[in-house]
Amino acid sequence: MTTSESTTTPRIEVENVQKRFGTVEALSDVTMELKDNEVLGLVGDNGAGKSTLIKTLVGIHQPDAGEIRFNGEPVTIDGPKDARRLGIATVYQDLALVDELSVAENMFLGRAPVKKLAGIVPMVDRETMNEESERILRERLNINLNPDTPTEYLSGGERQAVAIGRALVTDPDIVLLDEPTSALSKAAVEHVENLVEQLQENGHTVIIVDHNLEEIISMTDRIAVLFQGRVVDTLETDRVTRDDIVSMMVSGQSIDAPDDVDEQQVNQESVTDSTNSSTA
Template sequence: MNADPVTPAPVTPAPVTADRIPLLSARNMTKRFGGLTALGGVDLDLYAGEVLALAGDNGAGKSTLIKCLSGVYQPDDGQLLFGGREVRLGNPREARELGIETIYQDLALAGNLDVGANVFLGREPVRRVFGLFPVLDRPAMRAASQQVLESLDIHTSLDRPVEDLSGGQRQAVAIGRAIHWKARVLIMDEPTAALGVPEQRKVVELIGRLKTQGVGIIFISHNLSDIFAVSDRILVLRRGVMAGERLIHETSGEEIVKLMVGG
């Protein structure tokens, strides 16, 4: 239908949340690697309490886009707005300070450390003994991680190394870490890819819960049934440009696949 990949397919106008300021907006995001344009001017809006799915084939630019949104890459062109204000993200830490948390496919957990240590990795609370020696405040780490996991309705051993947990539990720890640090935007890269069916269901359920807490979620997946289960809107990329954007209840898997492969 739409043979020219550079011309975006007609964008569904005005999502239900159009009267509010988007939590996160990207305008004309462009990223080049040498002669290769990995991302060629992509626009994106994400609203609070919304799940936006990013779909696209391998090499479509999904990872490049989220790396620009999470401070890993600095875009060559384009603008990033957080809560309506323009921001520049020099590194992932700056993104996190704004409340943009990213959960990568490999979860970035230290498998040899326990849940509390992973939730606080790189940001450990410290108290002083005799007003002199800094000491990790493990009880505080444990209590806070227990609280956040309970708020997500996850029950797991807090004292075992994370590598002893199941895939779904590890995913929950990664999500719990983002929540504890007050993520307002949560970017999830293939959160269900490595999981068995019951655990996929659990993660989908978690995403629903975060949504009701007002978190804006960007969800990358190859799995269309997962996308249709959790997303409100879907943005399809193809060869670094937008191939289309659809409200989830106005589209079908068939249409999305066509957008992805450029049929």
């Protein structure tokens, strides 16, 4: 990776990070960076280490070796609270929403705003909670939902928005999504693509894990391929094909320096083939 054009400090840098579970090396020598406001896709076979990497970035796991830098500063992320303090939030793989609870209750689960009744008795500040939920969904995800609706009545795409909205309650800069579309219908998946686009438009930086490569290709700026705990390569999405990604996932080898080869071919071909003649 020699992208010398990155003038701004990456939001997150992971350097030589290693994580073992007993004899399993879930992450070995993982080095990658997350640029400001990009959507980075994380792909790899089952067991490649994707979830472990996400969990390390939200403080559920601590690396055994290596360094994580946040805005250029080395950090220790000791737990989800620490991660939230740094502005990192995650949407979990299972998207667990409590069906009987409302949109707002799900979004503020475990951290509902409290007010004191008669200045003494603490109770949930429902009005603030509802207003905030409605605002976050509208402003951040471009979705209008009644915050009082029990989530059991929502469509798959709307449930997805609530799950992502829940991660946005703490106003994070960085949102990590681990297989957010695995349980969704096709229509709902398209919805997720819009949600991710919306996140990026609103200035968030995103890592998304998804086994569906078409989705990954349509959503991301760059794609990091993991293979048995190692990063095979991180490539710009519009420079790779689905087959390139599959090949890297399966072989654990990066595709051969495609830039040089392509440029040579293009230069030679352009002499004879001038179908796209925007003459200079």
